Amino acid sequence: MKNVTIQSIHDELRMLWAAEAVTGDAVIRARTHNLIVAVSDNVSPTETTQRVIESTAERPGRVIVLDIEKETDKPLDAWVTTFCRTVNRHQLCGEVITLTVSWNRLADLYSAVTSLLAPDLPVYLWWTGSINLGNTFMSRLAQVSDRVIINLEDCADLSVALPALATVANSYKMGDMAWIRLTTWRKLLAQIWDSPALHPALESIRTLDIHYSSTSEPAHEARAVLLAGWLIDKLGWRIDMASRAQTGGLTVRFTRGQWQGKIEIMETTEEASEPGEIVRIFVQAGSKPPFVMPRLELNAKQSTIETRWNDGATTARRAINTYQVVDDAVALVQELDLGYDLDYQHALHASAAIFESLSRS
């Protein structure tokens, strides 16, 4: 549709649903939310739309994809798509409105988006690609959104993005695809320390190694840094110093009470995995001799995570858990389901503190 009006978009949607009802089975539509997807210049709107459709197959809602073109001065343009898919013998239907506009017409886009939101449902803003937090358009959209979802791994420079995001997270409820992808690791780490025998060791961790899948992009250490930030916050560690090795590895020295330890975040080429995936976590807790020092090691292999640990006194334990690489569609569903996570905000602040310390060293 060229030179579209909001009314014409609504009309088009109505016609499509009517056609769907005539040609196919009866259409039952359910909506649980509005999802605004802001596609940045380096991300394909078609691919993004496809990923969104995959996710909305599980959680149907009204999706508004914003394709902001930087090069041309073009007026608001729109595509309207309805789709129905069968999931577990049930038909799930959704609708996607794609709006295209040049960057200098963003004011038009903002008013269009807000008038297209399905009433009385939560609004989620998923900002794909690099994040420009100073962007007025984004901040206006964020203000009408119940949550702003980003992917820290899209940020080119964590030393810039983390402190900025930590500030923004004070104003908006933020979600992060990188954080969601840490859920399994956080859950397994927490589960190990449920054992009362290991509680004392939790206060005396002296080595934490986090290995992530290798890539040439430094931002892919984002997940490892967030995981470290979570542990720093949860375990009450104070960052003494962060340093970067010539090999690119990141070392964070910390103190807790009288106890000192260090975090090593390093890339590895050993495992075939998605860039940025955590592939191994190794924890060693200090203990006074003659006790054996408690150790914990989690290794991701194919679709499993193997955990080996001891409590410093008995033979080694081993457990195998399921591990799935979480694609964007699944991550988005989990982000929508789990809701706002205050722990993320705290982890973000602790992660930002690592880079602030790094900049001072």
Added chain:
Amino acid sequence: MPKNPLRTGLRVGSPPEPASIVIFGATGDLTSRKLVPALFSLAQDNRLPTSYNIVGYARRGWSHDEFRKNMLEGVAKYGRRQPDQPALWDGFARNLFYIPGEFDNPAAFNELDGFLTSGAIERDVPDNRVYYLAAPPQAYTQIISHLGDAAMAADGPSGWRRIVVEKPFGTDLDTAKLLNQTAHRSFVETQIYRIDHYLGKETVQNLLVLRFANTIFEPIWNRGYVDHVQISVAESVGVGNRVGFYDEAGVVRDVFQNHLLQILSLVAMEPPVAFEADAIRDEKVKTLRAIRPVTDIRHNTVRAQYAEGSVEGAIVPGYHAEPNVPVGSQTPTYAAIKWHIDNWRWEGVPFYTRSGKRMVTRASEVSIHFKRPPHLLFDLMDDEVLRSNVLAIRIQPDEGISLRTEAKLPGLNMVRRSVTMDFRYGSSFGVTDPPDAYERLLLDSMLGDATLFARSDEIERAWILVDPILQGWNSKRAPNLETYEAGTWGPNGADNLIERDGRHWRRL
């Protein structure tokens, strides 16, 4: 700092404490079809603790490896999660053990206790235990008594003990009381989890959410607005290979005493003060106490047996022609019962309940039929009746909720039609593989959450309600044992039961 600060704030459900799950009757169908597949699915979803033991106990002389092999077959055949990754199955199977033993041999229980104690120490699992009675019901008393005699039942410093009891909970009030007394000699009530798998179904739990997380229903959920309530549990299958149990039990013991009265009490109960096991069960018991025992058996109950017919396109035999059904069996496979609840909320509102085998289709539903508008503004045609609003809660299959309302047809004439607004779980939340009810209930028993389990007083109250019916059916007051053609919605008598009140069964 909390004991495990990494646990706080984690938005995924906490796993239960490490424990041993001991399954009595581990060579039976329930274990391989339901229990172990459910436990494997929980393990795959990372919902089990890092350390756990699953110990099978039964008469057959299986080894640990034979038990593992048989369970692998069961999981592959019936599991929601498939054991298609050897590493995952091996990781799970390492926790499976089998101890052969008789249910009537006290020494065997001591051996089991020794295995559990040493196994727990060796494998660094605290000696928490869930005993699951998947054995034949006649063995329950022996097993529970031996657990008590062997000092295996009481909570202690080494760990907690819980026992999960499968239905049937007795065959009448006296046997139920006896079973409860036996259980209470070894276990305290808070250790006992009486399982009714219906309560593990999503929609049954959603009933609580629908009623108590929405404000629009509660003000009209009473005699001022509700004309009547229907609860139907229809099965398309016949008696199958359960003849031995079923011919003794019949439909009332099999469905009404447990599933149906549990659902009825959830529909009719007052709001609990908290979403906690005892708060909810207190309200359910109050409701069961308020249900008027059926006195006029001939007038308010219907019983029937299915005859040959066609179900879902296939000719099926009548009950008497099913293999192993005793000649001349009078066991009802269908019942319809009209109940009244004598309290402020429901005075004068009949609850019509029905359940049967070999009906048109498998469907379980609660429907709330509201009163018609007190004054009619619109002209009706000669044969037209203004239909009332109906809120239907579908429990299975196709779980969901629909609301029937009246709407004007588009056009110049004032013509109305009934329309339904449907909320279907499957069409609103794309759940590709919802957890089985046993997963939910096993996990809850390990977590110590008894909300979805029945308490002893609930069980006994339910028997107080159904015993007079069963006794009446064995007396001269009994209504005729009707027959209904398989593949229909039941006998004529069931239609008469509701139609003489000017109402109709809702077509499922």
